[in-house]
Amino acid sequence: MPSLIHTYAEMLLARGLAILGSFGVAITTARMLGPVERGRYYYIVTLAAIALQIASLGIQSSNTYLIARTPALLAQIMANSLWLAVLAGVAAAAGVIAFDLAIGGPEQSFMFVAIVMALTPSLLLFLYLSNIAVALNRPRTFNGLIILNGVAAIGAALSASWLAPQLGGFLVAAVVASFVACVVAWAVLAKGVDIPRRFDVGLFRDGIAFALRAHVATLLGFVMGRMSVMVLRQFGEFADIGYWSIAAQIADALLILPSTIGLLLFPALVRAKGPARMQQYKVALLQITLLMALVCTASAVLASPIVTIIFGKAYEPAVAIILALLPGVFFIGVASAASQFLSASGFPWSQVMAWLCGATLQVVLSVALFGQFGAVGLAWIQSASAGFVCVWLLLNSLRSGLSADL
Structure with a gap:
């Protein structure tokens, strides 16, 4: 350890x-x-x-x-x-x-x-x-x-x-x-x-069945993170995208923590078998949850001075967007551990469905509510959709772990 x-x-x-x-x-x-x-x-x-x-x-x-x-x-x-x-x-x-x-x-x-x-x-x-x-x-x-x-x-x-x-x-x-x-x-x-x-076509075929499910889930997760840019381009102004870009930059930086742990966790989970895999997953899940809670809380406190001092007062509208994105950052961070466990266990299609339903929910709410709530509303919608996916994957991973122990 x-x-x-x-x-x-x-x-x-x-x-x-x-x-x-x-x-x-x-x-x-x-x-x-x-x-x-x-x-x-x-x-x-x-x-x-x-x-x-x-x-x-x-x-x-x-x-x-x-x-x-x-x-x-x-x-x-x-x-x-x-x-x-x-x-x-x-x-x-x-x-x-x-x-x-x-x-x-x-x-x-x-x-x-x-x-x-x-x-x-x-x-x-x-x-x-x-x-x-x-x-x-x-x-x-x-x-x-x-x-x-x-x-x-x-x-x-x-x-x-x-x-x-x-x-x-x-x-x-x-x-x-x-x-x-x-x-x-x-x-x-x-x-x-x-x-x-x-x-090598044969090697490509060997990996594509696994890769396809991973690809769809990753693509849907990425779409959830960038969908608001397309909505802003269609219904908003480039200045809105400018503010959003600063908030997204900070959110992406915070997600480096769970994604780094996930990169190392996945090969380890692939090699682990039976109860050992579930035990490694539980430890990583607890670590990521505590770390993301701490990081997101600190970021909420520091968001305003970071934006105004580093990027300038012209980008002050980005602060409200950051605060609305932070719950989603927490949920995606926690969900990353569950995703790695499910991927190491064979990448079930239910994992793909979680991201598909989350992305669909975000699309519908974003298009329907942007005119009323603007860019900050898009950020809250993104966080809520991330929370939906997180709960789905956590329940799925725990059920999968219990099945493996039986």
Whole structure:
């Protein structure tokens, strides 16, 4: 247990350092661009992130599962990951661009299209590679990669603030940073590994059944977190997205804690059998619940000074959004432990249904109530929907654990 706690601490520290890069980018773009242009920046990056989630196919989860079970598959899994990142990434990017055009999104310039098309595959490849490092039980490699990703992001953003302090300059900087992180991650993981050039269809089929369920659940969870951006784009203003982007940045930072623990917990639960798996899950669930309660309470107290001092008084409307998102952050954090347990137990379709029902509930309430309650109302709806999913997954995991003990 001490070694596991030490590993958790190292990874949390690394993610904390990495998030400083993300915050640095947010602060730089917020200060240099203002709420409206910051909203445009966040909207374009969100489109790329949505495309990433669509294109991932849940392969990062199946890669972790397959490598944890059979490490000899590393070389072919890396080859498959590269092929999928490029082909699926480009296809998904084209799809979200077409969707944005169909719903009457902003005028799409060559820059807009090029950024989404380039950013999606590179983000996807880095996601695959960083998860492979975890599957190989190389947490320090993972730590180094995510720190590098954060350093590259803030370095590129600071360069853009000096060379081209406009929307286009910051978007190009995001692409450059993502490419740098991918090249380094590939070089580190591919060292000494004879990676084939061909795509292994058989291996892809072996993982896709598991990956598909993970993909749908992950995609629905991500949609719940980014759905409000699309609602604001359709019915609100870019300034609203600018305020929301700051609140979302802080919420995403808080979720690093449970997601980091989950990354390490999943391979451990896969290897554990019977009562040992349930015991590990209960310990992790208690730890995450207590930590998230503490972190969310502290964040509620500090939200106002953090926003006004770091981002500026122009972003003060983001404070109310943050306070409304914090219950959802707590629920998603707790739900992450239940999700890892259910995933390690075979990823039942009931887990997918929880996210599907939660996303559907959020869509209906968001569209119906936005006109009356605005962006803050969207945040409360997101938190309530997250609470619904959390309760569903907790009950499902406990029932699954009891069945396994019988």
